[in-house]
Amino acid sequence: MGERWIFDGHIAGIGTASGLRAVVGVWQLSPFGSFADVMVQQASGHRLLLAPTQEVAAFISATYSFDSVKVVEVNARFEDRLLTVDAGPLQLRASVGSRPLLGKALRIVPRALAVHTAWLQAISPLAGLLSPGSRTSGTAGSGRLEYYGVSDLHRISSAVVSWNGAHAGDLAPIRPGVTFGFSSVPARPSMARVRTTVVEA
Template identity: 65%
Template sequence: MGTRWIFDGHIAGIGTASGLRAVLGLWQQSPFGAFADAMVELPAGRRILLAPTDEAADFIAAVYNFDEVRVVAVSARQADGLLSVDAGNLRVRARLGARTALGAAARLIPTAVAVHPRWLRAVSPLAGVLSPGVRTAGTAGAGRREYYGVTDLHRIDAATVSWDGLDAGPLSAVRPAVGFGFSSVPPRPGLARVRTTVEAGPVTRR
Protein backbone atom coordinates (compact mmCIF):
# COMPACT_ATOMS: atom_id res chain seq x y z
CA MET A 1 0.00 0.00 0.00
CA GLY A 2 1.34 3.44 -0.90
CA THR A 3 1.73 6.46 1.35
CA ARG A 4 -1.41 8.39 2.27
CA TRP A 5 -1.65 12.03 3.39
CA ILE A 6 -4.89 13.33 4.94
CA PHE A 7 -5.93 16.98 5.26
CA ASP A 8 -9.04 17.63 7.36
CA GLY A 9 -10.69 21.03 7.53
CA HIS A 10 -12.45 23.47 5.19
CA ILE A 11 -12.07 24.73 1.64
CA ALA A 12 -13.56 28.05 0.55
CA GLY A 13 -14.05 28.97 -3.09
CA ILE A 14 -14.45 32.65 -3.97
CA GLY A 15 -14.86 34.52 -7.25
CA THR A 16 -14.81 38.28 -7.82
CA ALA A 17 -16.14 40.64 -10.47
CA SER A 18 -12.59 41.47 -11.58
CA GLY A 19 -11.93 37.82 -12.43
CA LEU A 20 -9.65 37.07 -9.48
CA ARG A 21 -10.55 33.69 -8.00
CA ALA A 22 -9.26 32.15 -4.77
CA VAL A 23 -9.36 28.73 -3.14
CA LEU A 24 -8.66 28.93 0.58
CA GLY A 25 -7.66 25.91 2.65
CA LEU A 26 -8.15 25.98 6.42
CA TRP A 27 -6.72 22.74 7.77
CA GLN A 28 -7.35 21.72 11.37
CA GLN A 29 -5.40 18.49 10.87
CA SER A 30 -2.73 17.69 8.30
CA PRO A 31 0.73 16.12 7.98
CA PHE A 32 2.07 19.64 8.68
CA GLY A 33 -0.17 20.39 11.65
CA ALA A 34 -2.87 23.05 11.59
CA PHE A 35 -2.30 25.65 8.88
CA ALA A 36 -3.98 27.66 6.13
CA ASP A 37 -3.05 28.28 2.51
CA ALA A 38 -4.43 30.18 -0.46
CA MET A 39 -4.44 29.41 -4.15
CA VAL A 40 -5.06 32.51 -6.26
CA GLU A 41 -5.78 32.72 -9.97
CA LEU A 42 -5.42 36.29 -11.22
CA PRO A 43 -7.71 37.67 -13.95
CA ALA A 44 -5.01 37.07 -16.60
CA GLY A 45 -4.79 33.42 -15.54
CA ARG A 46 -1.58 33.44 -13.48
CA ARG A 47 -1.84 30.84 -10.70
CA ILE A 48 -0.10 31.62 -7.40
CA LEU A 49 0.26 29.51 -4.25
CA LEU A 50 0.51 31.29 -0.91
CA ALA A 51 1.68 28.90 1.82
CA PRO A 52 3.08 29.48 5.33
CA THR A 53 6.11 27.13 5.28
CA ASP A 54 8.55 25.67 2.78
CA GLU A 55 7.42 22.18 3.73
CA ALA A 56 3.73 22.85 3.06
CA ALA A 57 4.53 24.83 -0.10
CA ASP A 58 6.69 22.04 -1.53
CA PHE A 59 4.01 19.40 -0.90
CA ILE A 60 1.13 21.45 -2.32
CA ALA A 61 3.17 22.53 -5.36
CA ALA A 62 3.93 18.88 -6.11
CA VAL A 63 0.21 18.02 -6.13
CA TYR A 64 -1.22 21.07 -7.93
CA ASN A 65 -0.17 23.34 -10.80
CA PHE A 66 1.11 26.88 -10.20
CA ASP A 67 3.01 29.53 -12.10
CA GLU A 68 4.48 30.91 -8.88
CA VAL A 69 4.90 29.73 -5.30
CA ARG A 70 5.28 32.19 -2.42
CA VAL A 71 6.04 31.35 1.21
CA VAL A 72 4.31 34.07 3.24
CA ALA A 73 2.63 34.62 6.58
CA VAL A 74 -0.90 33.20 6.42
CA SER A 75 -3.57 33.83 9.04
CA ALA A 76 -7.12 32.52 8.87
CA ARG A 77 -10.14 32.63 11.16
CA GLN A 78 -13.65 31.22 10.84
CA ALA A 79 -16.11 32.11 13.57
CA ASP A 80 -19.58 33.58 14.09
CA GLY A 81 -20.50 33.25 10.42
CA LEU A 82 -17.43 35.16 9.25
CA LEU A 83 -14.30 34.03 7.44
CA SER A 84 -11.11 36.08 7.31
CA VAL A 85 -7.87 35.22 5.55
CA ASP A 86 -4.68 37.25 5.20
CA ALA A 87 -1.98 35.69 3.04
CA GLY A 88 0.74 37.81 1.54
CA ASN A 89 -0.88 40.13 -1.00
CA LEU A 90 -4.33 38.56 -0.48
CA ARG A 91 -6.94 39.79 1.96
CA VAL A 92 -10.39 38.16 2.24
CA ARG A 93 -13.31 38.99 4.50
CA ALA A 94 -16.38 36.86 3.84
CA ARG A 95 -19.82 36.39 5.35
CA LEU A 96 -21.16 32.85 5.42
CA GLY A 97 -24.74 32.01 4.57
CA ALA A 98 -27.09 29.08 4.95
CA ARG A 99 -26.31 25.45 4.33
CA THR A 100 -26.90 24.55 0.68
CA ALA A 101 -29.08 21.70 -0.58
CA LEU A 102 -25.91 19.77 -1.47
CA GLY A 103 -24.59 20.41 2.03
CA ALA A 104 -27.79 19.05 3.55
CA ALA A 105 -27.56 15.96 1.34
CA ALA A 106 -23.90 15.44 2.23
CA ARG A 107 -24.77 15.43 5.94
CA LEU A 108 -27.07 12.44 5.41
CA ILE A 109 -24.13 10.26 4.37
CA PRO A 110 -22.12 8.70 7.22
CA THR A 111 -18.76 10.43 7.41
CA ALA A 112 -16.79 7.20 7.13
CA VAL A 113 -18.52 6.55 3.79
CA ALA A 114 -18.46 10.16 2.55
CA VAL A 115 -14.66 10.43 2.80
CA HIS A 116 -13.78 6.92 1.59
CA PRO A 117 -11.85 6.72 -1.71
CA ARG A 118 -14.07 3.93 -3.08
CA TRP A 119 -17.20 6.06 -2.57
CA LEU A 120 -15.51 9.17 -3.96
CA ARG A 121 -14.44 7.36 -7.12
CA ALA A 122 -18.00 6.12 -7.62
CA VAL A 123 -19.70 9.51 -7.17
CA SER A 124 -17.15 11.67 -9.00
CA PRO A 125 -19.06 11.69 -12.33
CA LEU A 126 -22.28 12.65 -10.50
CA ALA A 127 -20.49 15.46 -8.68
CA GLY A 128 -19.63 17.02 -12.04
CA VAL A 129 -23.28 16.93 -13.07
CA LEU A 130 -24.55 18.48 -9.83
CA SER A 131 -21.79 21.10 -9.65
CA PRO A 132 -20.04 21.81 -13.00
CA GLY A 133 -16.26 21.62 -12.82
CA VAL A 134 -16.22 19.62 -9.59
CA ARG A 135 -14.80 16.10 -9.28
CA THR A 136 -14.28 14.08 -6.11
CA ALA A 137 -11.53 11.77 -7.38
CA GLY A 138 -8.73 12.22 -9.87
CA THR A 139 -5.04 12.20 -10.67
CA ALA A 140 -2.74 14.65 -8.92
CA GLY A 141 0.91 15.54 -9.58
CA ALA A 142 3.80 13.05 -9.33
CA GLY A 143 1.57 10.07 -10.10
CA ARG A 144 -0.57 10.58 -7.01
CA ARG A 145 -4.32 10.21 -6.68
CA GLU A 146 -6.49 12.65 -4.78
CA TYR A 147 -9.94 12.46 -3.20
CA TYR A 148 -12.24 15.19 -1.85
CA GLY A 149 -14.76 14.01 0.73
CA VAL A 150 -17.27 16.81 1.41
CA THR A 151 -19.48 16.45 4.49
CA ASP A 152 -21.09 19.92 4.59
CA LEU A 153 -21.39 23.04 2.42
CA HIS A 154 -22.47 26.61 3.22
CA ARG A 155 -22.96 29.56 0.89
CA ILE A 156 -20.71 32.58 1.00
CA ASP A 157 -23.16 35.47 0.71
CA ALA A 158 -20.79 38.44 0.60
CA ALA A 159 -17.06 39.09 0.52
CA THR A 160 -14.49 41.81 0.17
CA VAL A 161 -11.30 40.67 -1.54
CA SER A 162 -8.17 42.64 -2.24
CA TRP A 163 -4.89 41.82 -3.99
CA ASP A 164 -1.86 44.08 -3.69
CA GLY A 165 -4.10 46.48 -1.78
CA LEU A 166 -6.53 46.84 -4.71
CA ASP A 167 -10.20 45.87 -4.38
CA ALA A 168 -10.96 42.86 -6.59
CA GLY A 169 -14.62 43.80 -6.89
CA PRO A 170 -17.86 42.31 -5.55
CA LEU A 171 -18.35 38.62 -4.88
CA SER A 172 -19.06 36.72 -8.08
CA ALA A 173 -19.27 33.17 -9.41
CA VAL A 174 -16.03 31.22 -9.69
CA ARG A 175 -15.86 31.49 -13.48
CA PRO A 176 -13.93 30.38 -15.36
CA ALA A 177 -13.19 27.35 -13.25
CA VAL A 178 -9.85 27.46 -11.45
CA GLY A 179 -7.03 25.47 -13.03
CA PHE A 180 -4.93 24.26 -10.11
CA GLY A 181 -5.80 20.57 -10.42
CA PHE A 182 -8.27 18.05 -11.82
CA SER A 183 -11.20 19.64 -9.95
CA SER A 184 -12.46 23.17 -9.45
CA VAL A 185 -14.53 24.43 -6.54
CA PRO A 186 -18.28 24.86 -7.17
CA PRO A 187 -19.20 27.87 -9.31
CA ARG A 188 -21.24 29.37 -6.47
CA PRO A 189 -18.94 30.72 -3.73
CA GLY A 190 -19.07 28.54 -0.64
CA LEU A 191 -17.29 26.98 2.30
CA ALA A 192 -17.07 23.18 2.37
CA ARG A 193 -16.25 20.90 5.26
CA VAL A 194 -13.87 18.48 3.62
CA ARG A 195 -11.35 15.73 4.05
CA THR A 196 -8.75 15.65 1.29
CA THR A 197 -6.82 12.41 0.85
CA VAL A 198 -3.69 12.20 -1.30
CA GLU A 199 -2.29 8.78 -2.11
CA ALA A 200 1.03 7.75 -3.60
CA GLY A 201 2.14 4.35 -4.83
CA PRO A 202 0.04 1.58 -6.34
CA VAL A 203 -3.73 1.78 -6.26
CA THR A 204 -4.92 -0.89 -3.84
CA ARG A 205 -8.21 -2.76 -3.69
CA ARG A 206 -10.41 -1.66 -0.81
Protein backbone atom coordinates in the same frame (compact mmCIF):
# COMPACT_ATOMS: atom_id res chain seq x y z
CA MET B 1 -0.70 2.08 -2.93
CA GLY B 2 2.09 3.99 -1.24
CA GLU B 3 2.16 6.74 1.36
CA ARG B 4 -1.09 8.46 2.33
CA TRP B 5 -1.58 12.06 3.49
CA ILE B 6 -4.87 13.27 5.04
CA PHE B 7 -5.95 16.91 5.39
CA ASP B 8 -9.08 17.63 7.44
CA GLY B 9 -10.71 21.05 7.51
CA HIS B 10 -12.51 23.51 5.25
CA ILE B 11 -12.13 24.82 1.71
CA ALA B 12 -13.59 28.16 0.63
CA GLY B 13 -13.98 29.10 -3.01
CA ILE B 14 -14.42 32.81 -3.78
CA GLY B 15 -14.74 34.71 -7.06
CA THR B 16 -14.62 38.46 -7.63
CA ALA B 17 -15.89 40.82 -10.31
CA SER B 18 -12.29 41.61 -11.32
CA GLY B 19 -11.75 37.97 -12.31
CA LEU B 20 -9.53 37.11 -9.33
CA ARG B 21 -10.50 33.74 -7.86
CA ALA B 22 -9.23 32.34 -4.55
CA VAL B 23 -9.39 28.90 -2.97
CA VAL B 24 -8.60 28.96 0.74
CA GLY B 25 -7.75 25.81 2.67
CA VAL B 26 -8.09 26.01 6.46
CA TRP B 27 -6.74 22.73 7.81
CA GLN B 28 -7.29 21.76 11.43
CA LEU B 29 -5.53 18.40 11.00
CA SER B 30 -2.79 17.55 8.52
CA PRO B 31 0.67 15.95 8.28
CA PHE B 32 2.02 19.51 8.71
CA GLY B 33 -0.13 20.37 11.72
CA SER B 34 -2.77 23.11 11.66
CA PHE B 35 -2.23 25.58 8.82
CA ALA B 36 -3.90 27.52 6.01
CA ASP B 37 -2.95 28.05 2.37
CA VAL B 38 -4.37 30.05 -0.51
CA MET B 39 -4.47 29.24 -4.22
CA VAL B 40 -5.11 32.31 -6.36
CA GLN B 41 -5.92 32.45 -10.08
CA GLN B 42 -5.88 35.93 -11.59
CA ALA B 43 -8.00 37.14 -14.49
CA SER B 44 -4.98 36.58 -16.75
CA GLY B 45 -5.00 32.89 -15.81
CA HIS B 46 -1.83 33.16 -13.70
CA ARG B 47 -1.92 30.64 -10.85
CA LEU B 48 -0.21 31.50 -7.56
CA LEU B 49 0.22 29.50 -4.37
CA LEU B 50 0.52 31.35 -1.05
CA ALA B 51 1.88 28.90 1.54
CA PRO B 52 3.02 29.42 5.15
CA THR B 53 6.22 27.32 5.04
CA GLN B 54 8.63 25.95 2.47
CA GLU B 55 7.67 22.39 3.48
CA VAL B 56 3.97 23.02 2.86
CA ALA B 57 4.74 24.86 -0.39
CA ALA B 58 6.83 21.94 -1.64
CA PHE B 59 4.09 19.39 -0.95
CA ILE B 60 1.24 21.43 -2.41
CA SER B 61 3.17 22.52 -5.51
CA ALA B 62 4.11 18.88 -6.14
CA THR B 63 0.41 17.93 -6.02
CA TYR B 64 -1.11 20.88 -7.93
CA SER B 65 0.00 23.13 -10.79
CA PHE B 66 1.08 26.76 -10.29
CA ASP B 67 2.86 29.42 -12.29
CA SER B 68 4.48 30.84 -9.16
CA VAL B 69 4.78 30.03 -5.46
CA LYS B 70 5.27 32.42 -2.54
CA VAL B 71 6.03 31.51 1.06
CA VAL B 72 4.30 34.15 3.18
CA GLU B 73 2.64 34.39 6.56
CA VAL B 74 -0.88 33.01 6.10
CA ASN B 75 -3.30 33.97 8.86
CA ALA B 76 -6.75 32.46 8.42
CA ARG B 77 -9.58 32.05 10.89
CA PHE B 78 -13.01 30.52 10.42
CA GLU B 79 -15.38 30.91 13.34
CA ASP B 80 -18.91 32.18 13.96
CA ARG B 81 -19.58 31.88 10.21
CA LEU B 82 -16.89 34.41 9.39
CA LEU B 83 -13.75 33.64 7.39
CA THR B 84 -10.87 36.10 7.61
CA VAL B 85 -7.63 35.69 5.68
CA ASP B 86 -4.45 37.76 5.59
CA ALA B 87 -1.88 36.20 3.27
CA GLY B 88 0.74 38.41 1.65
CA PRO B 89 -0.99 40.28 -1.20
CA LEU B 90 -4.45 38.87 -0.32
CA GLN B 91 -6.83 40.09 2.37
CA LEU B 92 -10.27 38.55 2.59
CA ARG B 93 -13.29 38.74 4.85
CA ALA B 94 -16.25 36.52 3.99
CA SER B 95 -19.58 35.80 5.66
CA VAL B 96 -20.80 32.22 5.46
CA GLY B 97 -24.54 31.76 5.07
CA SER B 98 -27.07 28.97 4.71
CA ARG B 99 -26.77 25.49 3.21
CA PRO B 100 -27.95 25.09 -0.39
CA LEU B 101 -29.88 21.97 -1.38
CA LEU B 102 -26.61 20.18 -2.17
CA GLY B 103 -25.29 20.98 1.31
CA LYS B 104 -28.42 19.48 2.88
CA ALA B 105 -28.02 16.35 0.73
CA LEU B 106 -24.37 15.99 1.76
CA ARG B 107 -25.39 16.00 5.43
CA ILE B 108 -27.47 12.87 4.88
CA VAL B 109 -24.44 10.74 3.98
CA PRO B 110 -22.65 9.35 7.07
CA ARG B 111 -19.27 11.08 7.30
CA ALA B 112 -17.34 7.79 7.49
CA LEU B 113 -18.76 6.94 4.06
CA ALA B 114 -18.53 10.49 2.70
CA VAL B 115 -14.73 10.55 3.13
CA HIS B 116 -14.01 6.93 2.09
CA THR B 117 -11.82 6.79 -1.02
CA ALA B 118 -13.76 3.94 -2.67
CA TRP B 119 -17.02 5.89 -2.31
CA LEU B 120 -15.40 9.06 -3.64
CA GLN B 121 -14.07 7.25 -6.69
CA ALA B 122 -17.51 5.76 -7.39
CA ILE B 123 -19.45 9.05 -7.12
CA SER B 124 -16.95 11.30 -8.92
CA PRO B 125 -18.92 11.36 -12.22
CA LEU B 126 -22.12 12.24 -10.30
CA ALA B 127 -20.30 15.06 -8.47
CA GLY B 128 -19.44 16.58 -11.84
CA LEU B 129 -23.11 16.59 -12.81
CA LEU B 130 -24.31 18.10 -9.53
CA SER B 131 -21.57 20.74 -9.48
CA PRO B 132 -20.07 21.23 -12.96
CA GLY B 133 -16.29 21.30 -12.90
CA SER B 134 -16.08 19.52 -9.53
CA ARG B 135 -14.80 15.99 -9.07
CA THR B 136 -14.26 13.89 -5.95
CA SER B 137 -11.35 11.77 -7.22
CA GLY B 138 -8.64 12.08 -9.82
CA THR B 139 -4.96 12.10 -10.66
CA ALA B 140 -2.77 14.76 -9.06
CA GLY B 141 0.84 15.75 -9.66
CA SER B 142 3.90 13.59 -8.90
CA GLY B 143 1.97 10.40 -9.70
CA ARG B 144 -0.40 10.95 -6.78
CA LEU B 145 -4.11 10.19 -6.51
CA GLU B 146 -6.40 12.60 -4.70
CA TYR B 147 -9.84 12.30 -3.13
CA TYR B 148 -12.16 15.07 -1.85
CA GLY B 149 -14.65 13.96 0.79
CA VAL B 150 -17.18 16.79 1.27
CA SER B 151 -19.54 16.36 4.21
CA ASP B 152 -21.11 19.84 4.41
CA LEU B 153 -21.50 22.91 2.21
CA HIS B 154 -22.58 26.50 2.93
CA ARG B 155 -22.98 29.47 0.63
CA ILE B 156 -20.70 32.46 1.06
CA SER B 157 -23.19 35.32 1.28
CA SER B 158 -20.79 38.28 1.09
CA ALA B 159 -17.09 38.98 0.84
CA VAL B 160 -14.61 41.84 0.74
CA VAL B 161 -11.41 40.92 -1.10
CA SER B 162 -8.27 43.03 -1.52
CA TRP B 163 -5.31 42.21 -3.76
CA ASN B 164 -2.10 44.19 -3.34
CA GLY B 165 -4.05 46.75 -1.35
CA ALA B 166 -6.74 47.31 -4.01
CA HIS B 167 -10.36 46.20 -3.89
CA ALA B 168 -10.73 43.10 -6.10
CA GLY B 169 -14.40 43.69 -6.88
CA ASP B 170 -17.71 42.41 -5.61
CA LEU B 171 -18.36 38.75 -4.84
CA ALA B 172 -18.96 36.88 -8.11
CA PRO B 173 -19.25 33.32 -9.48
CA ILE B 174 -16.00 31.39 -9.89
CA ARG B 175 -15.96 31.47 -13.67
CA PRO B 176 -14.05 30.16 -15.43
CA GLY B 177 -13.26 27.38 -12.99
CA VAL B 178 -9.83 27.32 -11.38
CA THR B 179 -7.21 25.06 -12.97
CA PHE B 180 -4.84 24.09 -10.17
CA GLY B 181 -5.76 20.40 -10.41
CA PHE B 182 -8.27 17.93 -11.82
CA SER B 183 -11.21 19.61 -10.03
CA SER B 184 -12.46 23.14 -9.61
CA VAL B 185 -14.66 24.33 -6.75
CA PRO B 186 -18.41 25.00 -7.11
CA ALA B 187 -19.11 28.02 -9.31
CA ARG B 188 -21.15 29.63 -6.57
CA PRO B 189 -18.87 30.92 -3.77
CA SER B 190 -19.06 28.48 -0.90
CA MET B 191 -17.41 26.97 2.16
CA ALA B 192 -17.09 23.18 2.29
CA ARG B 193 -16.25 20.82 5.15
CA VAL B 194 -13.66 18.58 3.54
CA ARG B 195 -11.33 15.68 4.12
CA THR B 196 -8.72 15.57 1.37
CA THR B 197 -6.80 12.32 0.98
CA VAL B 198 -3.66 12.23 -1.16
CA VAL B 199 -2.21 8.82 -1.99
CA GLU B 200 1.08 7.93 -3.60
CA ALA B 201 0.15 5.63 -6.49
